[in-house]
Amino acid sequence: MKKISSLLLLMIGMISLATAQKKTITLEEIWGWEFYTQGLDALSSMEDGKHYTVLNKDRKTGTVSLDKYDYVSQEKVGTIVSSAELDGLRFSSYEFNKGETQLLLATEIERIFRHSRLGVYYVYDIASKKLTKIADAKIQSPALSPNGRQVAYMKDNNIHIFDVAAGTTKAITQDGEKGKIINGITDWVYEEEFAFVRAFAWNANGSKIAFLRFDETEVPHFSMDMYGSELYPQQYAFKYPKAGENNAVVSLHMHDVAQGTNTEVDLGKPYYIPRIKWMNHADYLSVQTLNRHQNELKLLSVNAKDNSVKTLLTETDKAYVDITDDLTFLADDSFIWTSERDGFNHIYLYNEGGKLMNQVTQGPWEVTHYYGYDQKNDRIFYQSTENGSINRDVYSVRSSGKSKKRLTLGTGKNGADFSADYTYFINTFSNAQTPNVYSLQRAKDGKVLKEIKNNQWLLEKLAQYETVPKEFSTLKVNGNDLNMWMIKPADFDPSKKYPLLMFQYSGPGSQQVSNSWLGLNDYWYQMLASEGYIVACVDGRGTGFKGRDFKKATYLNLVKYETEDQIEAARQLSALEYIDENRTGIWGWSFGGHMATNCLLKGADVFEMAIAVAPVTSWRFYDTIYTERFMRTPAENPSGYDDNSPFNYPELLKGKYLLVHGSGDDNVHVQNSMRMIEALVQANKPFEWAIYPDKNHGIYGGNTRLHLYTKMTDFIRKNL
Numbered sequence: 001m002k003k004i005s006s007l008l009l010l011m012i013g014m015i016s017l018a019t020a021q022k023k024t025i026t027l028e029e030i031w032g033w034e035f036y037t038q039g040l041d042a043l044s045s046m047e048d049g050k051h052y053t054v055l056n057k058d059r060k061t062g063t064v065s066l067d068k069y070d071y072v073s074q075e076k077v078g079t080i081v082s083s084a085e086l087d088g089l090r091f092s093s094y095e096f097n098k099g100e101t102q103l104l105l106a107t108e109i110e111r112i113f114r115h116s117r118l119g120v121y122y123v124y125d126i127a128s129k130k131l132t133k134i135a136d137a138k139i140q141s142p143a144l145s146p147n148g149r150q151v152a153y154m155k156d157n158n159i160h161i162f163d164v165a166a167g168t169t170k171a172i173t174q175d176g177e178k179g180k181i182i183n184g185i186t187d188w189v190y191e192e193e194f195a196f197v198r199a200f201a202w203n204a205n206g207s208k209i210a211f212l213r214f215d216e217t218e219v220p221h222f223s224m225d226m227y228g229s230e231l232y233p234q235q236y237a238f239k240y241p242k243a244g245e246n247n248a249v250v251s252l253h254m255h256d257v258a259q260g261t262n263t264e265v266d267l268g269k270p271y272y273i274p275r276i277k278w279m280n281h282a283d284y285l286s287v288q289t290l291n292r293h294q295n296e297l298k299l300l301s302v303n304a305k306d307n308s309v310k311t312l313l314t315e316t317d318k319a320y321v322d323i324t325d326d327l328t329f330l331a332d333d334s335f336i337w338t339s340e341r342d343g344f345n346h347i348y349l350y351n352e353g354g355k356l357m358n359q360v361t362q363g364p365w366e367v368t369h370y371y372g373y374d375q376k377n378d379r380i381f382y383q384s385t386e387n388g389s390i391n392r393d394v395y396s397v398r399s400s401g402k403s404k405k406r407l408t409l410g411t412g413k414n415g416a417d418f419s420a421d422y423t424y425f426i427n428t429f430s431n432a433q434t435p436n437v438y439s440l441q442r443a444k445d446g447k448v449l450k451e452i453k454n455n456q457w458l459l460e461k462l463a464q465y466e467t468v469p470k471e472f473s474t475l476k477v478n479g480n481d482l483n484m485w486m487i488k489p490a491d492f493d494p495s496k497k498y499p500l501l502m503f504q505y506s507g508p509g510s511q512q513v514s515n516s517w518l519g520l521n522d523y524w525y526q527m528l529a530s531e532g533y534i535v536a537c538v539d540g541r542g543t544g545f546k547g548r549d550f551k552k553a554t555y556l557n558l559v560k561y562e563t564e565d566q567i568e569a570a571r572q573l574s575a576l577e578y579i580d581e582n583r584t585g586i587w588g589w590s591f592g593g594h595m596a597t598n599c600l601l602k603g604a605d606v607f608e609m610a611i612a613v614a615p616v617t618s619w620r621f622y623d624t625i626y627t628e629r630f631m632r633t634p635a636e637n638p639s640g641y642d643d644n645s646p647f648n649y650p651e652l653l654k655g656k657y658l659l660v661h662g663s664g665d666d667n668v669h670v671q672n673s674m675r676m677i678e679a680l681v682q683a684n685k686p687f688e689w690a691i692y693p694d695k696n697h698g699i700y701g702g703n704t705r706l707h708l709y710t711k712m713t714d715f716i717r718k719n720l
Contacts, residue, residue: 585609
C-alpha cells in the first residue's frame, strides 16, 4: 500500500510540476499576433463553378499574382495576371466583369471611414493583357460595366464614366459639392449604419445606371481636432446627423448611357433608401425605402423605361425593421426574402408581382445567413441556429420548404462560401476548443471532399500555455434564460473565493456568447484567469438570435433592461460560493462602454469596478439612423434618452472607474467621454481616464493596443 501511495503522490507531483511549468500568455504575445488564427486566402468563385481565384503575394519578392485554382484538386491551374507582367504594379484587390474578360485592379488604397476607400485603379484585359489606367487622381467605388468596356466611378462627389477603348472620361453628374451634394456614394451615416458605400449600379446589359443623390446641405457639421505632429493641429469636419437632427435628403435617379441623360424617379419622398438592386430583367430595378421611424419598409419595382413605380411588398413592425442583403431574384424575377414577421427570422418566396407563394423555413430558431439559390436543382442554402442559439449550421431546402438537409456536422460555428453554380462550398468550422478548420464539401449532401487547412499548429502552441476552456451555460435572469460563458483559473478550487470580471457588449441583435474559436480578447481573459480571476459574459435582453421579441424588448429604452440584466446576473454570480462578492468588475467597449458605466453607477451595490472604452454616454450624441431605429427621436422619447444617460447621475459613482477614448473617433465622438468627465468632476468623484490622440473608434495603430490593454490590466490588478 505504501508503494502505491508513493507512486500516486509522485504522479500528482509530476502533474503539478507540468502545470507549473506551463507558460502564461502575455499581452506582448497577444498584441504581437502570436496567437492569430490562420485563415484561408480570400477566394472568389469563377462563373464556371469549377474554379476559383485567389490573390497571392510572394513575401520574398513582393510579387502579387491573381491565381486560378481547381475546387476539387485544390491545385493551382494557372495565373490570370501577375504584377511581374505589369512592371511591378502591386494591386491589392480585383473585380471581374460579367463574362470574366476584364479585371478591375486596385492600388494605393487609402481608407476614409469604416467601409469607404480611395485608390488608383486600372482595367486589365485578360485576352490582350492590356493594362489601362482609369484616372490619374484617386477615385472611389469604381464598377465595370457588364461588358467591361466602361467603368463608372465617383470623384469629387460626381459620377464619371470612363470609356476603356477610347480612354475618355465623362462626368454624368455635375452638381456634386463637398458638404452639400453627393452623387453615387453614400454619406457618413448611411455608410456606418446601412453598411454600403457604392450607391450606383449598372443594369444587366449596361444600358442604364441607377444612382442615389444625397443633399446634405441641412445636415449639421461635426468637427474634431487632429493633433498630428505639426505645430498647429488641424480640424477635421464632416456632416454627421445626431439623433433628431436633419438627415440628407436622398433621391433616386436613372442615367441612360446611350442618351447621356439623367431622370429622377418619383418614389413618393421616402425618408431613407437603404438598398437598390437591379433585377434579372434589364429594365427593372428593385428599391427598398424606409420611413424615419424605420418601422415600415417597402420593396418597390421601378420600370426603367418610364420610371413607373410599383410596390412589391411592405414590411411593418411595432419596433423596427432590419435592413439586410437577403434578396435574390430568380430567373423570372420572382424573389426570395427574409423577414421576422412570425417572430423569428425566416425565408419567404414571392412571385414576380410580390404575391407570397410560401414561407420556406419556419420554427423557433433564426436564419442567420442566406447564401443563395440554386435554381437548377431548386435548393436554397442558408445558415441557422437550429442546433442552438450559440451554434451555427449550414442547410439546404427546396423552395417549397421540403427536403431540408443539414450540410455540416460539427457542433459549433459553421459558415459556407459556395461556388458560383452551387456544386461545392468551402466550410469554415470552429468551436470553443477548435480553431478554424477549412474543408471542401459537396453542396448537394454536405459530403466532405477534402480538408484544405486547419490550425493544429495553434493548438500545439497553446498546449505549452496555461489555458482553460470556456464553460457554456444559461442563467435565469429577469424571467429569461440568458446564455453565458465562464472561464475559471486552471487550478480552480471551489472552496476558494475568486474575483469576477464580467464582459459584455449588449447592443441590439449582437452576440458575445458563441461556441466559436477564441478572439484576441479571449486570450486576455486566459491571461487574467491565470492570475486568479474568473471571467464571465452574459448576453442579456436585446441581444440577437433568440427571436424578435427577445431582441426588440429594449425598444425605446436602450441600456435600461440590458443594465438590469447585467446587474442581476452579477448579483447571482457574486452569490456563488467561489466568487468574492466584494470583488466584482465589468468592462465593455462602445455600446458596452455605456453598459459598463451604467452598471457601475446603477449597480453600485454589486459592482466595485468598471472600465469603459469609447462609450456612448448619451444617445442624443449618436447618429440618427442607429439611434432613432431603437429610440425614435429625442423629442418623441426624452425620458428614454435621459433616464439612462450616466452623466445625468454622476453622484451614484462609488466604485473604481476607468474611462478611455480616442480623440479622433468619428463614430462615438470623444464628446461623450468629455461630458462624462465634466459631470464626474463637478460631482467631485474620483476616477481615472485616458485619451488616445487622433485614434478612431478602434483605438489601434503602432503600440496603441498594447498600451491600452496594459493600462486596463494594471487597473484590474489594482482595483479588483
